[in-house]
Amino acid sequence: MSHPAKRRYIVLLLLFAALLLPLLLPGSLVIPVQNATPRDWNANSFWHYPWGVSGVHKGIDIFAPKGRPVLAAGSGLVVYSGQISLGGNVVLVLGAKWRLHYYAHLQNATVQTGQWVWQGSQLGFVGNTGNAAGKPPHLHYSVASLLPYVWRRDNEPQGWRKMFYLNPHELLMQSWGK
Secondary structure, rough: OHHHHHHHHHHHHHHHHHHHHHOOOOOOOOEEEEOOHHHOOOOOOOOOOEOOOEEEOOEEEEEEEOOEEEOOOOOOEEEEEEOOOOEEEEEEEEHHHOOOOEEEEEOEEOOOOOOOOOOOEEEEEEEOOHHOOOOOEEEEEEEOOOOHHHOOOOOOOHHHHHOOOHHHHHHHHHOOOO
C-alpha cells in the first residue's frame, strides 16, 4: 500500500471510530440536579400538550431551590453554553449514543463551549431564567437523539419530533437505584 493510500486508510479508520464510539459508550445517567430524586419532577410532563410557546413539553422540569448545583447526567462534549430566549441560560452536551442533553433555566453556567464534562460534573446552578422567569426555580432537562427513531413518529401534535426527543424520565429511571 502506498503512503497516501495508507494515510487515507488511517483517516477513514479514525473517522469511522469517531462516529462509532459514541454509539458504544454506556448510556446510564444520573439525575442532573444534586440531591434530587424522582419525587422532584412530574413523570407525566414529557410530551404534555399544550405547553406554552413551544406547544409540547419536550422534557421534564426538576424542581429544586435556586442555586442548587446542576450536574452532567452523562459524560460528553459541551457543544453550547450560553443564552437563548426560551431556555435562558442553557448548556447543551453531546453525549453517548449521539444524544444531546439540554439543561435550561440555569441561574448561571459554570462550563464553556468546547469543554469535556464527565458524568456528575457541575454544569451550573438551578435557576428560573428565560421563559421560567417568575416561576419556581427548576431545571428543564431534555434529551434529543441525532439519530432518528422513525418508529416513534405519530399523529399527535408535533408527533414527527418524537423521532428525536426521548423521555428523560424513562432514561433516568433505567439508571435509578443501580
